[in-house]
Amino acid sequence: MIFLPSSRRHLLSAVAILALISIWRSSSSVPTSFSALVLHQPKAPPTGIHIPLSDLKHQILPVSNTSANHLSPPSQHFYGWGKNAHSKSSNGTFQEALWSQPILNPHLEVLWQCPLQANRFTNHIRLPNIMQNISQVPPHHAKLETRVFWNPTIIALPYWSENQYLVVSRIVTDGNHQENVICEANICYTGSSDNIRPGEKPCTDEDLQYLGPSGGLRCAASPERLSVPPTPAERCEGKFGTYVDIPGFHDPRIFYSGKGEPLMMVNTQSRYACFGLWLIDLRSLNQHLPSLLSSSPKQLSLGPLKSYPTLTELTRNPPSTRSPIEKNWMLFYPESGETFIHYDISNPNYPLRGRTFAKVIGDGLTTTNLTDPLELPCIPDIPANEPDEVKRGGTWHQATNALRLVLCSRSDKTCTRTPHNTVFVAIIHRKHPNFLHLPLRYERYFLVWGAAPPYSMYAISQHPILLANETASGWPMHENWDDDPANAAVVAEHRARYGANSTDPHGGKEYWAYFTYTVSIAWAWGREVEVGDMNVGYLDDEVVLAIGIDDRAQGMARVTARDLLQCMRACPGRERFGWKG
DSSP states (O other): OOOOOGGGTTHHHHHHHHHHHHHHHHTSOOOSOOOOOOOOOOOOOOTTOOOOGGGTTTOOOSSOOOSSSOOOOOGGGSOOOOTTSOEEOTTSOEEOOTTOSGGGOGGGGGGGOOOSOOOTTTOOEEOSOOOEEEEOOOTTOOSOOOOOEEEEEEEEOOTTSSSOEEEEEEEOOOSSSOOEEEEEEEEEEOSOGGGOOTTOEEOOHHHHHHHOTTOEEEESSOOEEOOOOOOOOSOOOGGGGGGGGOOSOEEEEEEEOTTOOEEEEEEEEOSSSSEEEEEEEGGGTOSSHHHHHTOOSSSOOOOOOOSOSSOEEOOOSSGGGOOSBOOOOEEEOOTTSOOEEEEEOOOTTOTTTOSEEEEEEETTEEOSOOOOTTBOOOSOOOOTTOSSGGGSOOEEEEOSOOEEEESSOTTOTTOOOOSTTEEEEEEEEEEEEOTTSSEEEEEEEEEEEESSTTOOEEEEESSOEEOTTOOOTTSOHHHHTTTOHHHHHHHHHHHHHHOTTOOOOBTBOOOOSOSEEEEEEEEOTTOOOOGGGTTEEETTSEEEEEEEETTTEEEEEEEEHHHHTOSEEEOOOBOTTOOOO
C-alpha cells in the first residue's frame, strides 16, 4: 500500500492537471508578441546619484522605458510614399515624381531670391537686424546677481499671456555639475516708436542698465532652477569616463510639438550608451504653464494632452546605429500629427551614414531610417583647394529645433495652407576649427525640407547668415565690415593717412560677438493663434533666434522668416532614373 503524507495527497492530481494544460497550450495559437507593460514611476532619487544599470536589479527608474529590446514595428506604422513618389507605370516605363527637383517647385520660388549681396571676403550675408542681450535679473531686484548665464533657448507664450516669452538658460558652473534655470520674460524697445511691436513697452533706465543701449529680453521674475531627475549612464568609456558622475542635464532645447505641447529636450546620461537625448513636457516642471495653455479667450480647451509627462529617452533604431554621445537631434511634426526625429544631415565626410530620420512610434521608440533611398545629398562640400584657408574644412552639425513654415504671407488673404506649400525650417552649423582644433566659429545656415512624405530636402543657404552686430571670426575687422558703408569710410580715411598696408584703424568697428551659435528658433510672440498652431508660421511672421555668445553670454534676435530664407540653393532632389530592371 502506498502512503502519501497529507501535504502530498494532491500531488498526482496536480500533475494530471498540468499535463492537460500543456496539451491544451500546445494545440492553441499563441500571440507572437505582447504589449509592453507601462509601470507607474516612483519618486525620483536625490539629485546627483549615479546608479549603474548592473546594480538596478528590480528597481524602476524615474523615466520611461526605452528601446533596449524591441522588434521593428510593422510596416503600417511607417508612412506611405503617396502617389507623387517615383513609380513605374503599368507598361513598365519610368514616371518621374511631381517636383522631384526642388528647383521646379513653384512654391519654393521665394527661396531663390537674393536681395542682399554676400561679403566679398567672408562670403556671409549680413542682415540689418541686430542681436540684443538677455538678462535674468528681474525688475527691482535688490540682490546682486553673480551667476553667469549662457546657451539660451526660447519659446513664445500664447498671445493672451501676461508675459511674452519663456527662457531656459544654462548657468556657468565649475564643471562638476550642470544647472539650468527658467523664467518668463519680456522684450523692451528703444529708439523711435516706429520700431515698436504690439504689446512691447519702452525700456526703462533699469532695463538699459542690464540690457545695454539696444534693449532686449529680460526676466519678469527671478529665474527658477529646473529640477529634472538624474539618469544613469549605461556605458561611458575612454575619454567619456568622467562624464558618468556629472549630475544635471545640459544643452536644453525648448519648443512646441505639433499639438502645442511645450517640450524640453535635454542631453544627459543615457540608458543605452553614455549620453543621450530625453524629452519632458515643461508643464511637469512649471506650475504656471498648465493653466496658461488651457485659458484661451477664444477656444474652450484643457490644453494639449501630455505625450511626455515624465522624462523619456529618445532612441535610434537599430541599436547598431547609435553613438556613445548623441546630441543635436531635431523633432519635426507634419500636419498628420505624427512625430519624426531628424538624426543626421547628409554629410559628404560621412557617406555611410548620410541623412537619417525616423518616425516616433511611442515611448521614445522609433522606426528605422525612413530617408528616401533615391534622395541625392544636399549638403555642399568646400574643396580642399579653396584659396582662402579660413573657408576650408569644417564639419556640418544640426543646431536648432525645426519650425513648420507656410510659404506665403499671413497678411495675404488668398494664402491657404496646403501640404504642397508647407515646409520645415531649421538652422544647421558649419563648425570651423582653429590650429588647436578648437572651434573658431560656427557659421549659421538654414535648411528647408518638405512637410509631406517623403520629407525630401529642398534647400540650404548659399551663404552663412550674420546679424548686423555679429563678426565672422577668422577675418580682420576691415574685411568683416567691408559691407558696411560707415566702416568703409573710416577705413579709407585711415589708409589714406597711414598707407594702404596699415593695420585695422582705431575707430572702425571692432569684433562684436565673434563666437556665436544658435541654440533654438521659435515664432515670435503676439500672433493670435491657438496653442495647437504655435509651431506653425508664415513668411511675414517673425522668428526669434536664441544665441549663445562666447560660451559665457546670451543674446536674441528677431527676423522675419522671409529675410532668413533668402538666397538659398536648391537641393538636387531625387535621382531621376532610380529604377532598374
